[in-house]
C-alpha cells in the first residue's frame with residue numbers, strides 16, 4: 270500500500286501485500302498460555318495485522334528506567350512465525366502509576382479547576398515537560414529494540430491524541446500557552462488588537478498576565494478561546510512529532526501513523542496533523558441510537574480519505590458489535606459488521622481493524638465487543654469475523670485504488686471551534702448540524718464527496734459546498750472567489766464567511782468575506798424560534814420545488830447582483846429571499862440563507878449540481894449505497910452496500926469479486942443487508 274502525504278512527501282509503504290485485517294492486540298491482559306491460541310485463531314480469521322502494545326507502558330517499564338521487553342519479544346516472535354504483521358505502538362497514552370505518583374503535578378486540570386485523577390488513561394498534561402521526557406524515553410527504548418524487525422510494518426504513535434484530555438488548564442499549560450502566544454503575536458499590542466481586548470477593558474500589558482480561558486464569571490474573550498483551542502491542538506501535535514521523530518530516526522524505512530478520530534472528535538485540527546503522518550488512520554464508532562448511522566460512518570470515511578489527500582488509508586479501530594460507552598450499547602445485527610467494514614473499504618480504506626482482538630475479562634472495557642467474544646468461537650460473531658477476513662482476502666486487487674469525487678464539502682476545525690464559542694445569534698447554529706444536513710442529502714442522492722480545507726486548491730471539483738464555514742481568513746475567501754470566477758460552482762449556507770481568524774466580524778453586511786461572490790448583502794440575522802417554520806415560495810424556475818418550508822434561521826437579505834430563487838412567505842423574513850443564485854465571473858454561486866426541509870434541499874442541490882455539470886446516479890433506491898474505486902489499470906470497482914430490507918439488482922457486467930470473480934453478464938443481485946463488489950473493465 271503506497272501512501273503519499275497531502276504535501277507530496279515521498280511515498281512510504283506498509284509492507285503488506287494484502288488488505289490489512291486485524292485489530293488492537295493486548296496480550297498483556299492474558300496469561301502467556303493464551304497467546305498461542307490467539308495467534309492460531311488470528312490465522313483462522315485471516316488476520317494479517319495487529320496493533321500491539323498500545324497500553325503496555327507499565328509492563329515495559331515496570332519501574333523508572335527499568336525495562337522488560339522479554340514478554341514483548343515472545344509475542345512478536347509468535348506473531349512473526351505465523352506471518353502476522355505488526356503495527357507497533359508507543360505505549361504513551363497510559364502512563365504507569367509510578368510516573369503519576371512521582372509527578373502528581375502532571376495530572377490534568379479542567380476549565381473549572383478540577384484536577385483529574387489516576388486510574389483511567391491519558392492522565393497527563395499535554396504541556397508537561399516531565400511527561401514528554403518520560404514518553405520520549407520509553408519510545409526510544411522501544412524503537413531501538415524493534416527497529417528493522419521484519420514483522421513490524423507500521424509504527425502506531427500513542428493512541429487517539431486528545432480523546433479524553435484535549436485541553437489542560439494547569440499552571441504548566443498556562444506557561445506554554447503564553448509562549449505559544451508570544452511566538453504567534455510577537456508583541457502584546459498585536460495580541461490586544463487581534464483579540465479585540467479593548468472590549469470589556471481586557472488590555473494586556475505583558476504576556477505574563479494572560480491566563481487560560483478557564484471558568485470565568487461570564488463568557489471569556491472568544492479570540493482567546495479560539496487561540497487556546499489552536500494552542501491545545503498544537504501542544505498534542507508537538508508530543509506526537511517528538512515521538513515520531515525518535516521512531517523515524519531509529520527505524521527510517523517503516524511508516525508512522527497515529528489513529529485519528531475523524532468526524533467523531535473535534536479536539537485537534539486534523540488538517541495540520543495529516544501532514545505529519547506517513548499513513549492516515551482513523552477510528553470510527555457508530556452512534557448506536559442514531560437512525561441511519563451508516564451515513565455518519567460514510568462521512569467519517571470520506572473525511573479520512575480527504576485527510577489522506579485521496580490516498581488509501583487504514584480504519585484502525587471500529588467495533589465488531591456493541592461498544593461499552595454509550596447510554597445503550599446496542600449490538601450490531603447479523604451482517605452489520607460486514608456492511609460497516611466494507612463501507613469504509615468502499616470509501617478508500619485499505620485496511621479494516623477493530624478494537625480489539627480478544628474481549629477483555631476485566632477492566633473498564635470488558636463489555637466492549639471484540640473479534641473474539643467472551644463466548645468464544647462457537648458464535649455468530651466469530652463466524653462473521655472469519656467470513657469478513659475471507660471477503661477482504663478476495664478483495665485484494667482493489668487495494669491502492671482511489672475514490673473519485675466531483676463534489677467537495679468545506680470542513681474546517683477552526684470554524685467548528687469558532688461556532689462552539691458562546692454568545693451566538695442562535696443555539697441552532699451548529700457546525701455539524703449543517704454539514705450533516707448537506708452530507709446526508711448528497712449521500713442519499715448517491716453523490717460521493719471529498720472534504721476540503723477552505724484554503725485548498727479547489728480546481729479539481731465541479732461543485733463546492735460550504736455549509737458551515739464560519740471562519741473565513743482573507744486568503745480562504747480569495748481562494749473561493751477565484752474558484753467561482755474561474756468557472757466553479759459554489760453553494761454556501763448561512764453563517765459562512767462571517768468572521769476572520771480572530772472571530773472578528775467582516776464588516777459591511779454579512780457574509781462579509783463572500784458578499785461579492787454571492788451577490789447578496791445581509792443587514793441582520795433573523796433566527797427562528799424553536800419549532801418555528803416558514804413557508805418558502807419559488808421565485809424562479811431554477812429550483813423545481815413550488816413550496817417548501819424552512820426552520821432554524823432566516824436573514825434580512827438584500828440582493829446585490831444575485832437572483833432570488835426561493836423567498837420566505839411568512840415569519841420574520843417574510844418577503845425576503847431565502848435562496849439566491851449569482852453568476853460571478855465564469856461561475857455560479859448559490860446562497861442558502863435558511864435551513865430548508867429535506868425535499869427542498871434536494872431540489873436546491875439538484876439545481877446546483879446541474880449548474881456544475883454533476884450528474885447524480887439515477888435509479889438508486891434510498892438506502893442503497895454505491896461507491897466507486899478506480900484502479901491504476903482503469904478497473905472500476907463498484908461497491909454496493911444494501912442497507913435496506915429488499916434485494917437490489919445492479920445492472921452491469923464484470924466480475925463479482927466476493928463470489929471468487931464469477932463473471933456477471935448483465936445483472937448482479939445485492940441481497941437485502943448484503944454487499945457486492947463488481948469489478949468492471951481493466952485486467
Ligand code: GAL
Pocket residue numbers: 428429432552554586592593624634637
Ligand atoms: C477508542 C480507543 C480504544 C477503545 C475504544 C472503545 O476510542 O482508542 O482504546 O477504548 O475506543 O470503543
